[in-house]
Amino acid sequence: MPVEIANLQEKVEVPAGMFTALDDVVRAGLVHEGLDPSAVEVSIALVDDERIRELNSRYRGVASATDVLSFTMDNCDAPGEPALLGDVVISLETASREMRNSGELLSRTVLLAVHGLLHLLGYDHETDEDAEEMQAHESDILAKIALRGDGE
Numbered sequence: 001m002p003v004e005i006a007n008l009q010e011k012v013e014v015p016a017g018m019f020t021a022l023d024d025v026v027r028a029g030l031v032h033e034g035l036d037p038s039a040v041e042v043s044i045a046l047v048d049d050e051r052i053r054e055l056n057s058r059y060r061g062v063a064s065a066t067d068v069l070s071f072t073m074d075n076c077d078a079p080g081e082p083a084l085l086g087d088v089v090i091s092l093e094t095a096s097r098e099m100r101n102s103g104e105l106l107s108r109t110v111l112l113a114v115h116g117l118l119h120l121l122g123y124d125h126e127t128d129e130d131a132e133e134m135q136a137h138e139s140d141i142l143a144k145i146a147l148r149g150d151g152e
Contacts, residue, residue: 009048012092052091070119088116
């Protein structure tokens with residue numbers, strides 16, 4: 001299975017359809033970027049602000065919560081198994097605060113998953129040009145999926 005999703009927090013209710021939407025968008029993103037979804041694995045962890053703040057401090061030296069972090073795997077591939085791209089960690093607490101309207105948590109989290117996936121694939125937004133390219137890829141990937149209302 002190319003997408004492993006775990007809800008590791010209890011502070012924000014996970015909207016119906018979240019796991020399906022995250023799986024769909026990661027698969028669409030992999031295809032968009034020319035990868036076979038069955039040949040790679042991505043993990044998504046849904047966490048709270050305390051956990052993402054700890055990770056952000058430990059790995060980036062930034063002692064604050066953020067919405068998404070990506071951790072690329074370094075040559076951890078086992079023969080005959082999918083290649084491990086890495087982990088995307090999303091704070092549902094931060095994502096909730098960033099919503100323009102209540103009820104947008106699903107779409108906000110899906111966008112953050114795409115953003116994190118693109119980081120795993122080597123994209124960044126250090127320059128305006130890089131940010132525009134990354135945003136264009138995000139938009140293209142999001143246009144390929146339709147959020148479904150089925151529950152998890």
